[in-house]
Amino acid sequence: MDTEAVRSFVRAAELGQLRHAADELGVTQQAVSKRIAALERALDVRLFTRTPRGVELTLDGQAFLPHARNIVTGADRAVTAVRRGSRALRIDVLGLRSAQAVILHDYWRSHPGCELDVVTLRVDDPRLAVAAVRAGDLDASFRSVTDPAALPHEVRMIHAFHSPLELVVGPRHPLASARTLRPAQLRGHRIWVPGIAPGSEWAEFYDELVTEFGLRVDAAGPNFGNEVLLDILADSADVATLVGSRDRYAWPAGHDLRRIPIADPTLAYPLSLLLPRANPHPGLGAVIAHFTGLAPLPGKVWLPSWAVTTL
Structure with a gap:
C-alpha cells in the first residue's frame, strides 16, 4: 500500500479539504486527489464524499481512518529509527481554529526554526488522547482528564492557559x-x-x-x-x-x-496539556515556557472545579 497515499488521506480527513492537505504536504491538490483516488481503487471503496466546502468521510472512510493513522505512524517511526535526530514535536489540538492552535501559531512565529507538527485527533473521550501520549504517538495533547484517578502514572497533566x-x-x-x-x-x-x-x-x-x-x-x-x-x-x-x-x-x-x-x-475554560512523565520531547519545554509567559486574566475569574495546575 502506498504510504504517501495513506498519509494524504489522513491529512485530508483531518483538515476537511484537499487543498489544505496539499499545502501541508507540499504537493499540488491534484496530486493529493490522484493519491486518494488510487487508494480508493486499491481498497475498492469510496473514502470521501465531495461537498462544496471540502470533503467528508464516508462510513468506509471513518472505519479506515484509525488504521490509516497507524500506518502513517508506523512509517514515520520506521524512518525516525534510522534518521539522525528526532521527529517534529507533535501536539494534538481540538481544532485548527481553536485557541490552542492560535497560541501554538504565535509560538511558531516567534521560533521559526522549530519543527512543529500540529494534529487533531478528533476524539471526544480524553482517555484516547491519554493512550496516544502514553504510547508515544503524541508528544502532548490539549486535553483535560477531569478525574485525576483516571490518569495513568506515565502521563502527567499541567495547566496551559485559561481561555x-x-x-x-x-x-x-x-x-x-x-x-x-x-x-x-x-x-x-x-x-x-x-x-x-x-x-x-x-x-x-x-x-x-x-x-x-x-x-x-x-x-x-x-x-x-x-x-x-x-x-x-x-x-x-x-x-x-x-x-x-x-x-x-x-x-x-x-x-x-x-x-x-x-x-x-x-x-x-481551563486548557491543560497532557504529556509523558519520562523522556518528553526536547522541544516541549520551550512551548510550555511560552504558555507560562502569557498574561494572566484580569479581575475575578470563574473556573470549573476540575481546573488544575499540575498532576
Whole structure:
C-alpha cells in the first residue's frame, strides 16, 4: 500500500479539504486527489464524499481512518529509527481554529526554526488522547482528564492557559448592543452549543457552568459545523453561543455578528496539556515556557472545579 497515499488521506480527513492537505504536504491538490483516488481503487471503496466546502468521510472512510493513522505512524517511526535526530514535536489540538492552535501559531512565529507538527485527533473521550501520549504517538495533547484517578502514572497533566469566553449573537438579539456582559445577564437566554459530547471534558464544563450561574445551555440537534451555527445566529433574535476569546471564526460581513466579552467574573475554560512523565520531547519545554509567559486574566475569574495546575 502506498504510504504517501495513506498519509494524504489522513491529512485530508483531518483538515476537511484537499487543498489544505496539499499545502501541508507540499504537493499540488491534484496530486493529493490522484493519491486518494488510487487508494480508493486499491481498497475498492469510496473514502470521501465531495461537498462544496471540502470533503467528508464516508462510513468506509471513518472505519479506515484509525488504521490509516497507524500506518502513517508506523512509517514515520520506521524512518525516525534510522534518521539522525528526532521527529517534529507533535501536539494534538481540538481544532485548527481553536485557541490552542492560535497560541501554538504565535509560538511558531516567534521560533521559526522549530519543527512543529500540529494534529487533531478528533476524539471526544480524553482517555484516547491519554493512550496516544502514553504510547508515544503524541508528544502532548490539549486535553483535560477531569478525574485525576483516571490518569495513568506515565502521563502527567499541567495547566496551559485559561481561555475566557465570549457570547456570540446576531444583530437582532436583545444583548447585541452590550459591550460587556455579566454572567447573570445571560440567564433566560438560549445558549446553543451543539456538539457537547457526553463524557467529554467540555460536557462537564458546561454542566458546572449551568449549575453555578443558572444558565440555559442547549446542546440539542445535530452539529452541522461552525458555518451553519453562525448562519443561524445571524438570522436569530433569541439564539446565542459561547466561544473562546482566542478562537478564530470567520463569517460574511452581512451577518453582523457580535462577540461580547463576559466579566465579573470572567468565565474561563481551563486548557491543560497532557504529556509523558519520562523522556518528553526536547522541544516541549520551550512551548510550555511560552504558555507560562502569557498574561494572566484580569479581575475575578470563574473556573470549573476540575481546573488544575499540575498532576
